[in-house]
Amino acid sequence: MLGGRILHGGDYNPDQWLDHPEIFEEDVALMKKANVNCVSLGIFAWASLEPEEGVYQFDWMDRIITRLETEGIQVILATPSGAMPHWLTQKYPEVMQVQADGRRNLPGKRHNFCYTSPVMREKITAIDRELAKRFGKRSNVILWHISNELGGNFADSVCHCEHCQAAFRIWLKKKYGTLENLNRAWWNYFWSHTYTDWEQIHSPVPNGETTSTALVLDWRRFATEQMNDFYQLEARTVKEYSDLPATANFMYFFKGMDYNRLKEGVDIISWDNYPYWHKQKDEVPMAVKAAVNHSLMRSLLKAPFLLMESSPSSISWREANPLKRPGMHMLSSMQAVAHGSDSVLYFQWRKGRGGFEKFHGAVLDHRNGSDTRVFREVTELGERLSGLGELIDHTVNRPKAAIIFDWDNWWAVEDTQGPRLDFNYVKTILKHYRVFWENGIEADLVDMNDSLEGYSLVAAPLNYMYKEGYPEHVRKFVENGGIFVNTCFSGMVDDTDLCFTGQSPLEDVLGIIQEEIDAPSEEFENQFTYGGSVYPAQYLCEIVHAKENTEVLAVYEKDFYAGSPVVTRNSFGKGEAYYLAAESSLDFLRAFYQDLFRKAALENALQTKLPYGVTVTERVGDNGKRVVFVMNFKNEPVCVEGIGKWTDAETKEVYEGTLEMKPFQCMILI
Template sequence: MELKNMLHGGDYNPEQWLDCPEILKEDIELMKKAHVNCVTLGVFSWAVLEPEEGVFHFGWLKEIIDNLYENGISTILATPTGAMPHWMTAKYPEIMQVGADGRRNLPGKRHNFCYTSAKMREKTRIIDKKLAEELGNHPAVVLWHISNELGGNFGDGSCHCDECNAAFRRWLKDKYGSLKELNKAWWTTFWSHIYTDWEQIHSPVPNGENLLHGLNLDWRRFVTYQMTDFCQWEIGSVREYSELPATTNFMFFFKSLDYYELHKCMDVVSWDSYPFWHKSKDEVPVAVKTAAVHSMMRSMKKKPFLLMESTPSCINWRVSNPVKRPQMHMLSSMQAVAHGSDSVQYFQWRKGRGSFEKFHGAVLDHRNKDNTRTFRDVTEVGKRLKEIGQKVLVTCNKPKAAIVFDWENWWAVEDATGPRLDIDYVKTFLTHFRAFWEAGMDVDVINMDYDLADYELIAAPLNYLYKEGYAKRVEEFVRNGGSYVTTYWSGIVNETDLCFTGEHPLKEVLGIRQEEIDAPGEEFANCIVYHNNSYSMGGLCEIVHAEGAKVLSVYEKEYYKGYPAVTRNDFGQGTAYYLAAETSQDFLNLFYRERGKERGIVNPLSEMLPYGVTVSVRKGEQDLVFLQNFNDDKVTVEIGNQWKDADTGEGVEGKIELVPFECRILMKA
């Protein structure tokens, strides 16, 4: 998607104000004042676009788009399938989801549709085609927004109806070919649950089978497959009349759908970012988690993404919903841009008067028009994006380090029923990501299917499940000179969740042999000594034997005292490291900083950064260095060589002072 300007705007819901023409007129005036150049229309408009079956009203929407366009504001046009009108659910109840408890949902909420339902697909195609025919080639429309936050709002987003179960069985037949192969892959001799007829297979549910890990894993894969197929159905519908690119908005670590699969049918990756800023005085954990998802969105296509939704002030669904402190809106917006976003957009433009989101943050509140701190903050972001946009649009982050985060591994490791029942894959991943973040080293977030040759350093924490071919790609990566880091509880099962027997799939690469893994309680906490400093270990401690690897550190306590805890193995032209236990953050920070230096990966300032300060680089003919301070205090940063402030053009060198929640953008002088 080629952009002429950074996009600034967000969700606009004029259908809620059609009886207030003075409000719609005021909206455009204030959008221009806030430097808004793009809005998203139609996300939840089905009941207004088609108020009764077969009766379509597009005139109001065309008039809105025309008026916006005349004032320099473009449109991202959404298909309206995120929420269904009552006339449709009343006439066709089969389009609503069936929960894992076997009960069909009643009408209401969002995403209450069965993605397999033939009737839902029929009605979807009709409304999408009509929308595309009427407005898909309007000069103001720049992008299709397919549905909204797919899978959200109802449980885990999966449907267990008869149509979905029948489709699941067809999917399994295509995958395995025969029941013999399926039974082998799922290890169904366990508890004598061998399937003898395809019709015996049902989705995993609380009152039925849900302890076959292969079944659980394949069901999750199927749900992603079927939702992706529904997305493709929608894209195919609008493409009958419009060739515009398409996206759908992803969410924060949404476990139910594998975004590495779903993004493949999209032209542009976008997501909705709602961090819990000001949860505590220490903003770093939230900044790290948000940075990780920004990086993941960019890494999917290795191209800039779009921040489709964010809040300019607060949200409304947590127990406590603090507003953004001064400067945090600018910083959080620039954080997205720093990691590869070509937009800053909001939910929503104007607060609604009623229903669930009437107190959700918006650019305009209920009473004050432009006379609010939020409006002024948004205006400042819009102004900055406009001024620096041309420098940003020709750049993108291109890290030489990557961390493996894989949805299928996530599903499998947290379904494993051992060695702990509280294993948190995301939490573990974030501790490793944070080490790069604190060092100011950009990193891609990839799954096991990606080409590894683009990188110098790859980390794969808690890589429990190995997809077919993954071990060979890692072996080739290390043999050709790459540096690979993995951890305890890795290489345990294959892609159907069956345990590997015999050697670790990467035994020769890692130079170790796994024996057993301990899940010690707090009274049995362990530690290691590394570079003459002691670091705590806990959670999981694997007992391994060095068989070719060099031991860098050993356990200091318990019956495995003296056993390897950190190893290094030279293999081919590269190196593989193994961390046998769950380690403290301070150890990981040191460890990955060392690995980066070995591979020539350092932040461009080449200095140790103060706590809460990080660096991201968008690379192009002229690199842009985003220096971000997530402290509610002033900090001074050593910046080394001569730099130029990208906003002002002024020269800076030696040191730079950042005020609380400030982002400075630097260029080489």
């Protein structure tokens, strides 16, 4: 935990108000009033820090950092590469990205720079070094915030310039060694696409090659590597004059960048969370989406993370942007802490007067100062967080269950042609994760390279790709007593999207032989019976055969493959592997996982059945300290029964047997 307390505050942009010094004085006073103890500075301040090439104006930031230090407010200091000043793009237009159609971007927006550009790297290194020299050892500067939301929007933030093409070819040479190896791995015999010269290779573009799925997959990997290399450059530079940790703020299920690759150089994981609360009256689907992303961020390093951005009220970029209803700001913020965050930080402290995000939610509105509902709710949260630092210090969530979520698999399965063209990997992950959430059973999200040691149940939905070494991880996990779940359209291809021939690499573990895959329309929907109830078999219906000792738990009941297995169980070593041959409903997954939770001895911290809309998480310390968060995402009171005996960590009230919860309430029990 940075500074020994839960960080509360967020993005602060005093560079927008340098000609209004009275604004800064008001900000400091209101930060103290709102229990703000940390701000992020300089995220988009390049033009104010370096108004012309090589001319640095840091005095204004020095004054602000100094004043914040006297007020006990810590600083997360950003490097300014997220948005370039116009002097840079005017003098060096080559720093701007080239789109897939070959056009170079014009100045403006964010994330408009080429990650490979030597000029961009030279200029950002120069200012980063000066920032580190001036502020890297200030006592209240606690963390480096490298750039901002690396990658931005994948379609808009991947450069196709000649520098990037050359770097891509070098990357491919390093990976494959020879063109013969590359042609074999990419299956370039198809359509006579065999390369005979490295210079023939170009990034996938609309007016060129897009049908080579292996090319598209490797281009995505290369794009991650370039962004990661740019991050590493900035991090190394600021650490020349500073021993502070560094982070890069991640985003919600961001497809454009493999966070499992970037995590290797990030000291602390942080991310920006903007759920669509109140999109519908049932808040559970949105609560699940937020929870799964918190779980993903925590799982990357198996450590506490930082909620770097959130909104204390509304946002501004969706078609409809509802205000947070009373109680939701407290609950959604505590949800982050419950899942492992050591901070609640906002974008932003004060709304700007103009520009694209002038109506994006902030602690301070354009008018009324502290006399607003939002300010009062932020103040209430800040007060609550100030009392929780010691309670959660040196604790983190330690689930016994995991779900495989892998970027390579995501890219590959959604780019494949057939048996469907509408695969949605994230939607599939959410569907499975929701069952865990509803039962208050926490799950890490891990990729195929991660160890499975320590888990008792691992689910791998839509596990289309088996990466090198992954089958061995799974085999060892099941042999040692683990429960493994695979679903239809799993184990189809290797790392380069080449289909496996012969038997599946996990055929012995799963105990099934895959034959055909039906992708039926709604009028051909099938069904099966499991646990006495009938469930649909839809979207994908895989025809598999059970091996000799594999137990068939359910079969198709219609069409020419009636009687073929839908749900199977195979004992392997000390453990068991399950295969779900068809997509089905959420109700089926609820029934199926309930059986597995019992087998794996998994239960929530309260050891009771939870009402709909209520979930539970638990942060655990190395000394065995347990801190249990109970959250009600219904806008109405609920009663949780059969809880045993617990003490409220904040009020010290003792609850036994039942727990009465208010609408949108989070309670902390010890």
